[in-house]
Amino acid sequence: xxxxxxxxxxxxxxxxxxxxxxxxxxxxxxxxxxxxxxxxxxxxxxxxxxxxxxxxxxxxxxxxxxxxxxxxxxxxxxxxxxxxxxxxxxxxxxxxxxxxxxxxxxxxxxxxxxxxxxxxxxxxxxxxxxxxxxxxxxxxxxxxxxxxxxxxxxxxxxxxxxxxxxxxxxxxxxxxxxxxxxxxxxxxxxxxxxxxxxxxxxxxxxxxxxxxxxxxxxxxxxxxxxxxxxxxxxxxxxxxxxxxxxxxxxxxxxxxxxxxxxxxxxxxxxxxxxxxxxxxxxxxxxxxxxxxxxxxxxxxxxxxxxxxxxxxxxxxxxxxxxxxx
Amino acid sequence: xxxxxxxxxxxxxxxxxxxxxxxxxxxxxxxxxxxxxxxxxxxxxxxxxxxxxxxxxxxxxxxxxxxxxxxxxxxxxxxxxxxxxxxxxxxxxxxxxxxxxxxxxxxxxxxxxxxxxxxxxxxxxxxxxxxxxxxxxxxxxxxxxxxxxxxxxxxxxxxxxxxxxxxxxxxxxxxxxxxxxxxxxxxxxxxxxxxxxxxxxxxxxxxxxxxxxxxxxxxxxxxxxxxxxxxxxxxxxxxxxxxxxxxxxxxxxxxxxxxxxxxxxxxxxxxxxxxxxxxxxxxxxxxxxxxxxxxxxx
Numbered sequence: 001x002x003x004x005x006x007x008x009x010x011x012x013x014x015x016x017x018x019x020x021x022x023x024x025x026x027x028x029x030x031x032x033x034x035x036x037x038x039x040x041x042x043x044x045x046x047x048x049x050x051x052x053x054x055x056x057x058x059x060x061x062x063x064x065x066x067x068x069x070x071x072x073x074x075x076x077x078x079x080x081x082x083x084x085x086x087x088x089x090x091x092x093x094x095x096x097x098x099x100x101x102x103x104x105x106x107x108x109x110x111x112x113x114x115x116x117x118x119x120x121x122x123x124x125x126x127x128x129x130x131x132x133x134x135x136x137x138x139x140x141x142x143x144x145x146x147x148x149x150x151x152x153x154x155x156x157x158x159x160x161x162x163x164x165x166x167x168x169x170x171x172x173x174x175x176x177x178x179x180x181x182x183x184x185x186x187x188x189x190x191x192x193x194x195x196x197x198x199x200x201x202x203x204x205x206x207x208x209x210x211x212x213x214x215x216x217x218x219x220x221x222x223x224x225x226x227x228x229x230x231x232x233x234x235x236x237x238x239x240x241x242x243x244x245x246x247x248x249x250x251x252x253x254x255x256x257x258x259x260x261x262x263x264x265x266x267x268x269x270x271x272x273x274x275x276x277x278x279x280x281x282x283x284x285x286x287x288x289x290x291x292x293x294x295x296x297x298x299x300x301x302x303x304x305x306x307x308x309x310x311x312x313x314x315x316x317x318x319x320x321x322x323x324x325x
Numbered sequence: 326x327x328x329x330x331x332x333x334x335x336x337x338x339x340x341x342x343x344x345x346x347x348x349x350x351x352x353x354x355x356x357x358x359x360x361x362x363x364x365x366x367x368x369x370x371x372x373x374x375x376x377x378x379x380x381x382x383x384x385x386x387x388x389x390x391x392x393x394x395x396x397x398x399x400x401x402x403x404x405x406x407x408x409x410x411x412x413x414x415x416x417x418x419x420x421x422x423x424x425x426x427x428x429x430x431x432x433x434x435x436x437x438x439x440x441x442x443x444x445x446x447x448x449x450x451x452x453x454x455x456x457x458x459x460x461x462x463x464x465x466x467x468x469x470x471x472x473x474x475x476x477x478x479x480x481x482x483x484x485x486x487x488x489x490x491x492x493x494x495x496x497x498x499x500x501x502x503x504x505x506x507x508x509x510x511x512x513x514x515x516x517x518x519x520x521x522x523x524x525x526x527x528x529x530x531x532x533x534x535x536x537x538x539x540x541x542x543x544x545x546x547x548x549x550x551x552x553x554x555x556x557x558x559x560x561x562x563x564x565x566x567x568x569x570x571x572x573x574x575x576x577x578x579x580x581x582x583x584x585x586x587x588x589x590x591x592x593x594x595x596x597x598x599x600x601x602x603x604x605x606x607x608x609x610x611x612x613x614x615x616x617x618x619x620x621x622x623x
Contacts, residue, residue, distance in 0.1 A: 060419050115362050119554040126551045127604035134600045252426045292434035298427025302420045303412050
């Protein structure tokens, strides 16, 4: 009991230190790096949302980018041309759009298992991709530019200005911490325990009387809406949305981030996102054919590091300490 | 739509469907028998097309290029099974998906290094470069009919090998109980290697024969892969018969979705949303039969 309480205190201390360090970034770094850090945090939110499905509930979604893209498009579509949308309306609207999309797709997919789930999530995400790619709804394959970023005015008071890259960074950081804490609470709740039960043995949960379909659907919607937070922030930061935001390469990449860090822990996907983005930056610098390195890296990681970096660290620590637990 | 146009579209749909069957049968075989989900399956469709294009350029003849490309695909398959896939047999689906997803990136980039990023085209081979006249103004190319015939022949051959030969018996036994087959003294590892090579060669072969009628282009495998997933989901995983029926269904729905005009209450649905028809079909079938048309009950 005491040990867990100590662990909790250490956890809070680590979290506070990390957040504090991250808060200092805009004071110390140039614009490029601040935006790069923001991108890592955005991907961290996205990866955490997928981990809810992948690591905690055992639902291997290969179409998670669909919900990331939905929120981005929602912002682009409610932004009037040459004018700004309001942050206070467009943000909840975008999250709701992602959540609704997840409800719609989830209604079909969460009744599937294993390999079917993988293929069907990919297929539906791709359907959405083609909807935006082939039709004029969202500007076709060029996507939509968000010329004017959302304005966060309450009356005449403007708490932050999204044209300022540092303000965008802090908004991302605040939402990142909020998402982390929210997911922590959700996972520690009875609802989260049911999800863990579904991952371990869905049949048993069913025979215990849990309507697992509903639990999985709620989890899918929550993960979709959280991915929407990331998608909205990405649209704000980059000022453009395009079908690639829903493409399966992004779905594959985010899955990779979760595994790379270590799934079933919220810290893992965050670490995975950071390492992945840094690798991408480094590989792009090395060669024009950086996808080759990326692909090779994915193959090797999936074969050699099934528990991700956190699993590797834990294993090394055990070996060093000679503990056998 | 008059009868002749309908007939042409029907033939196109069947031809597209049969081609899909070649690719998806490989996917469903590898999963049904080895329990491996190969997301990179579509890449072999692309590799096949590029092999055919490049070898035809080197040898000067499509007909010499074809057997060479087939042999090379088999070799690539054997090598890949030995190098990567055999480590995935006892792994969770998640790692199989991830690992083979990594392979897609590798294959796309190798393609870019070897053959560049331009869209290529391969002329229809001389021997089959003619058309059958349907009316005074309409005709149908013989090569497309040829594709359908070849695909049907492969389907029959596949059925024969799996159901009627000793190898097929071993494969089916290996699918239902790997350890038992192994302890009966059969080298199941070798059987798996052969099945994997055969599976990806089916996809590569589809790419080869499709090359003269479609553009040989980067990323051409990705679209095919996803449609194959739809085929396999509709047909039922591991069922070759299901793959055949679902492929034909998708081929026809996709083809007619592009030429029919449909408006509901002033809202133009077809052909504007034609790229979504197959997914809608999938959604409907999933509601009705979650395990697919010929799949085992979940």
